[in-house]
Amino acid sequence: MTSLPATTERRLGLVIDLDICVGCHACAVNCKEWNTGGHSAPLTDRDPYGAEPTGVWFNRIHSFEVESDEPGLRGRTVHFPKSCLHCEDAPCVTVCPTGASYKREDDGIVLVNGDWCIGCKLCSWACPYGAREYDADEGVMKKCTLCVDKIYNENLPVESRVPACVSTCPAGARHFGDLGDPASGVSKLVAARGGYDLMPEQGCKPTNKYLPPRRREDKDLHDANGAPAALAPEAGDIDSAVLRWVDRLLSR
Amino acid sequence: MHPAFSVIFFTTASGAGYGLLVWLGVFGAIGLLPPDRWFGVAAFGLAFALVTAGLLSSTFHLGHPERAWRALTQWKTSWLSREGVAAVLTYIPTGLFAIGWIFLERNDGIFAALGLAGAVLCLITVWCTAMIYASLKSIQRWSNGLVPPVYLALGAATGSLLLALLAQLFGHQSFHLYAVSLVTVTLAAVLKLAYWRAIGKSRSESTAASATGLGKPGLVRLLEAPHTESNYLMQEMGYRLARKHAERLRIVAVIALFAIPLILLPAAALAGTSILTAFLLVLAVASAAIGLVVERWLFFAEAKHTVTLYYGEESA
Secondary structure, three states, X not given: OOOOOOOOOOOEEEEEEOOOOOOOOHHHHHHHHHHOOOOOOOOXXXXXXXXOOEEOOOOEEEEEEEXXXXXXXXXXXXXXXXXXXXXXXXHHHHOOOOOOEEEXXXXXXXXXXXXXXXXXXXXXXXXXXXXXXXXXXXXXXXXXXXXXXXXXXXXXXXXXXXXXHHHHOOOOOEEEXXXXXXXXXXXXXXXXXXXXXOOHHHOOOOOOEEEOOOOOOOOOOEOOOOOEHHHOOOHHHOOOHHHHHHHHHHHO | OOOOHHXXXXXXXXXXXXXXXXXXXXXXXXXXOOOOHHHHHHHHHHHHHHHHHHHHHHHHOOOOHXXXXXXXXXXXXXXXXXXXXXXXXXXXXXXXXXXXXXXXXXXXXHHHHXXXXXXXXXXXXXXXXXXXXXXXXXXXOOOOOOHHHHXXXXXXXXXXXXXXXXXXXXXXOOHHHHHHHXXXXXXXXXXXXXXXXXXHHOOOOOEHHHHHOOOOOOOEEEEEOOOXXXXXXXXXXXXXOOHXXXXXXXXXXXXXXXXXXXXXXXXXXXXXXXXXXXXXXXXXXXXXXXXXXXXXXXXXXXXXXXXXXXXXXXXX
């Protein structure tokens, strides 16, 4: 049934640290690699070696430029990975006419049953975040599964039982856990760093959280002449009396 | 939103077909249209052809048309499912009403009741179609209380124009049919203009700033898209329409869908010969059909989805 569960036992999701993400796209690549053999396999491509290749991806990295007058926030570039947010009030589930879309009661993961999906695409219209991906070759909708076939996979070592995007991130910008448990590592991280929802005004109550970039130390990086301040000689640094004399002579 | 031909054809054709069934039910039930067999064949034939062709076209654009029956199961939450159920149910009373009209040449008594019940179900089906769009919060220009009334009024208006033409061709023309056409076309025009005014004034709460949670509105810009090439989201949701084209197309829609029929209807009523009247009504129907397709194309092309905020748009 495409009715949403009133509550879910756990709320599994991701916490993405925008302060750390370097925009390398490794999470998107490993996501594609895992999932093209996983629950929603294959993630097909169209015209892959042609002039206009497109394909099914569950994870994409956008890069934004953010202007601000506030100290510590001036002129930032923020790399912004985005995948399904596994919303509590997932509109993609309730609009589904067939029951193919569902949200799991035990862990809150939103999935598509590819054997029931009729490919009407309405769920992709309902999702404000663009998390749904239509597979034109198979004629069904696909989406991030939170690597449901990896996180519970007992054939994998325990440390590998996290989504592919999390295990591959070389910078440690992605965290996985139960956001419904206030004592979990991810919940503590969200509380400590002020983790936030994307588009809260859409009322979807997303599970995934984003950690904002930290403020930088604002230093004036240039001297009065516009030269890089780091290279300016500092008189106090010169220990030798002879060199101080040479410095004075040359500075005349 | 990408204006797909199948959806434009489905919503306009089925809307007009249901509108025609509504007026056949109402006018038949209150005794203002005689149960003339060949008129019935033509009118019900056209109405069911429009409705069925529309429903089939909406099915053929599915990734898996053979599974379409599954869409009838989730009526508890899904407007698309409700529409499917309502469309199937509507065939029952309207089909029996048509059988009575054509084979028994009766539209009184139990058949009148079937006609009225069918009319109500037709309106419910069109309402459900509109709610598929109006219930999507991600598309601010659709998530608008005027969308369902506009769909209903346009279905009623185009259906009444078809009925006026058919009644003329079969010699059952009456003042009431002209009056209903004039009123419904005017009502549809008022509602559509109010809708355009409403979407011109209101803005989505969602911006690139709220979509990313970074900075203030207007100060968050996309620097690099995820890929160099397009993707499904951009193709389906990222349709862009230049403002000046939208304005011109709105004028085309207003003239063809509302202004020309509103001039031709009284002209047809006052025309001396029945051939001239029929000719003017054919023109009115043709003009409204063109205008309706433009109106529906704009409904999709002007709609902006919040996913575009991740691909360079500042507001949705």
